[in-house]
Amino acid sequence: MVEEAIAEHYGEGEMRCPVHLSIGQEAAAVGVCDALALTDKIYSTHRCHAHYLAKGGDLNRMFAEICGKAAGCIGGRGGSMHLMDLEKGMMASIPIVASSIPIATGSALADKRMRSGKVTVAFIGDASIEEGVFHESANFAVLHRLPIVFVCENNLYSVYTPLRQRQPDRPLTNVALAHGMRAAHGDGNNLEETYRLMSDAVAHARCGNGPTFLLLDTYRWREHCGPNFDNRIGYRTEAEYLQWETRCPIRALHKKLGSGLAPQREKAMVEAITVEIESARAFARAAPLPEPAQASQFVYA
Amino acid sequence: MVEEAIAEHYGEGEMRCPVHLSIGQEAAAVGVCDALALTDKIYSTHRCHAHYLAKGGDLNRMFAEICGKAAGCIGGRGGSMHLMDLEKGMMASIPIVASSIPIATGSALADKRMRSGKVTVAFIGDASIEEGVFHESANFAVLHRLPIVFVCENNLYSVYTPLRQRQPDRPLTNVALAHGMRAAHGDGNNLEETYRLMSDAVAHARCGNGPTFLLLDTYRWREHCGPNFDNRIGYRTEAEYLQWETRCPIRALHKKLGSGLAPQREKAMVEAITVEIESARAFARAAPLPEPAQASQFVYA
């Protein structure tokens, strides 16, 4: 709903930065983060909205950041692709594909050294395993049995290029096995399954048994970057899209909750969320832009 | 014998560049190159002497290059780590670990595009699969079914660091399988076995079936860089060394040839080779240094 609001209002020109929406991929973010403690850490990519919110990131500061306002989670310096909330363990989002992977690995190394018991998650896309640095990090993480879970959301595309044009046809989990890493594979649109697999991976990591590569199948509904639907442009078929629509993670959850969630209660929740979103939007709209002089701050610590 | 001559005379200070000797790893170089046509191409690393000679590189120009003379295979510009002989398909040696891998991959791509029927070999060490660019290249080579063989000489060490300190304990061939690549594994000190495995890989590549990762077990006898033996310094045990000495590729070959090679003929061969080496050394010693003005040539084509 948050991202639908972004999509709806992007055209107004208040959100002046590239946005990569997670609509369709919500269950992966939520299932993974639900299996974590607040003090656990996550690192994300250009497509970071769902991760930020699932880890408890502040909605007002998110909208403000996307609108380039001083009240943004990083004061408007980064925009949509750089969301973070240190207090919630949303450590960083990095828009260079795979660039966050060694950072997350180093985070796990630090926690191992400090014996903090914390677990780190590197959220990555299917394309990031094409980058060499993924393999460099995986090798290191296994070698040092680091407390980390590499959560790969395979949405079948990198921008508009399908997986089969970028990688040979073999299970993506092979890349983990090649590095001697534990691997698991599940339906990323199934919240419960994701949660279960992730809980196993977290337990494994927390006990000092090392990393897991958790491959989650999912699908991006909107365009790669921007607010619109884009099936008409031809890089994927309408049929493929519709097939994934039937696997909508939210509808699936809804169905499962079934009788558990009284219609009234649901309505109330939706209303509450809508209010929250509208108020965050209003907050961001009303918030002042940062002062130009702030641009030269924080170059050096 | 060539390299023993280098080792013997390195101390004289004529060979003023780092040298990484292949003593102990000869069979891998020879077995691989014997399975290639003259027009096939190889790319090597810092440890390139055996590859250069096995592919038919000129001995005079090799010694001259190591001595920094104008008659060197690249005019003294690179020294020991940059040997090449275009006419023999010894395309380049590159001393940055794994840096030659994508170059070799691109070479295979060019041959595929030109339908030349040529096969490319990337000689790599066990450490180079730690570099991300190996994986990037492997993915691409498989995706495009390139005519290339990645020959990995596993000598158990990177400089003085044993494999187990750098990589998890799992078959190195897994890294190929992870990328959907054909893999083979053999005794790199066994000339015949190497030749046989390599011939299969070359046939596979030449028929358009794509790349092979050929893992060859072998061992470096001398120090990583320089002319001496170095077991005393303690990074590896004398016992390990002695065990590998019993697997000397040359002695093994010798034994196999057994009756085939008459002692007289052998003696004659050794003498001929000795003469050749001495004459190459003399050639290099007598050859003039390049003129300083040549240093500024060939910056731009």
Add this chain to the structure above:
Amino acid sequence: MTAQAVSQERIITLADAIREGLIESFARDDRTFMFAQGVDDPASMWGTIKGIAKRFGEDRIIEMPVAENGAVGIAVGAALNGQRPVIGFHRVEFALLALEQIVNNAAKSHYISNGQHKVPLVIRMVIGRGWGQGPEHSQSLEPIFSYFPGLKVVMPAFAADAKGMLISAIEDDNPVIFIEHRFLHYATGHVPEGYYKNPLDGPRVVREGKDVTIVATAHAVLEAIRAADVLRDIGCSVEVIDMRVLRPLNMATIQASVKKSGHLITVDTGFVMYGIGAEVVAAVVGQNFSALKAAPVRLGLPDHPTPSSRGLVVGVYPDSLRITREVGKMLGIGDDKMQLALASLEEQRKNLPIDAPDPFFKGPF
């Protein structure tokens, strides 16, 4: 001649000019091919690769996995073996992953092989700014590449140059870093039809003048021209030099201009510090010490990363206003005249967003 004359009427965007350059090169030499991320992406690199796959076939424009270091190395390998690859990076930042391949294998294979190898390779990189790209998607890293002998570094400001220099770059036997400023893709200009080459021979005077020399790169050239135009109206004659080729650096045009004008302002798209302007200034004072009548001024980015918010980029990018002010200061132009010039610039920019290309730069110039 008639074709040429007619073409002078033809106004297209710099992005389309690049596309035409690619098409001409692809048509003439089938050793030419391209590596791209997003061959089927409808955005098609600002339209620059639109329709190329359809026209020339899939093996002339190869989809590149997201693996930049590998891609450049593979392209270098193909180039060493008789192919003529072109690679495109949507953001210069992605090329940072490939710097080892660029610096060691692309730039030095000709040298190290004692002239036996050649690396006919073009690496397109998009630099620049706008629409909140933020600190990791809007850097201008031309000085990094310009540092390395063996590379050529080309940076067009005009559509016609972009096409003609791209064709030259593709036909060149050296690795050429071809830098495209993001905003310039939308700029328009007269572009001849068909095949033609503009030499990679160095800086060029794009506005003649005698009072001050402004040396600028890419988008900054357009800002300088705009400043020159308003300054001309108040009687100040500005010579604008478009750097075009940062390496190998041919200083002759700049030296001649400074000898005439005695005044020098450099305008970088990247950082001032350790930037292109530093080399230009140092080369001028080193070789023509007494030419300058006043301290040279270097403009460019201040010493911090380029933030996303439109609130934060106010004053970050050197624009025609700043250039105009610096010229005024350097030449001691009176306040009243300056007010005229600046007011006219302000009027032009009024109400325009700071983070999108300025329609003034549509050209043609």
Add this chain to the structure above:
Amino acid sequence: MTAQAVSQERIITLADAIREGLIESFARDDRTFMFAQGVDDPASMWGTIKGIAKRFGEDRIIEMPVAENGAVGIAVGAALNGQRPVIGFHRVEFALLALEQIVNNAAKSHYISNGQHKVPLVIRMVIGRGWGQGPEHSQSLEPIFSYFPGLKVVMPAFAADAKGMLISAIEDDNPVIFIEHRFLHYATGHVPEGYYKNPLDGPRVVREGKDVTIVATAHAVLEAIRAADVLRDIGCSVEVIDMRVLRPLNMATIQASVKKSGHLITVDTGFVMYGIGAEVVAAVVGQNFSALKAAPVRLGLPDHPTPSSRGLVVGVYPDSLRITREVGKMLGIGDDKMQLALASLEEQRKNLPIDAPDPFFKGPF
């Protein structure tokens, strides 16, 4: 004070000084650890990491797989999370593989996080020359790193500075690129014992003089000092400034010196073109236009890669002879005097190989 006085007597190599710096930092703060390739390598990075594993344990000096980009990223990640890593690269070329991590994550995490993240990281890199290393093992890439705000770039010339600045670098909350010239590892100097810090505050005068200012980096500082010594003998007073810190760049000392001497020579360990000297010259003429009485001269590497053969490197590296000659030309020193100075230098270098460290540079200075 006594300790300090005693230590003035202690002469050790720069390599040992670095080792002591590491040991002091490791002992004071157990968040400090090092990533190295070859922890057990007896060469131990020119001796700089000798014995550290034994003394502090294996988890304080971690063997790094051969994966530089990953290693830097992992170190940045550890630094963001409260650790204080040091990485060592035996050749600056290996760091090229990690440029994306250095430029985007190390340099910008503090900025992008609006000050929330800090990256206390030291990246040691060895630049330089000698023993036929050749074009891919002997580059000097300090200008590349100096271009990026957010990085600090430190380049010691003296053993005492190497130790004191390394300790400062490790205690600094910013990513510090710590550049070590290969030859300098063998140079010796007075080095205090125990813990001390030398601030990362910028250039420093290492020979006072009034006729000409020479601004040099690392090994070139020693060449400049040597030139200054013979020039003093013929009555010419040379001020030598050791750059020490290339970023953030503090020009105050250099500006003051040039105002006094009116003459400027820069000596880079890297390329002249787009090098450190360009920024120094441009900053001097930009801020103190009338200070210079003659054209500034920039020395450094010529515009081609650094070849391996001792036959090819003749004249490639700027040495004390060349510096002396340039000073003579700039100040118009008479031929007879110059012959004296040059002859004395030639005598010193007679019969020394060109591709190994000069024993003159053993120091102490």
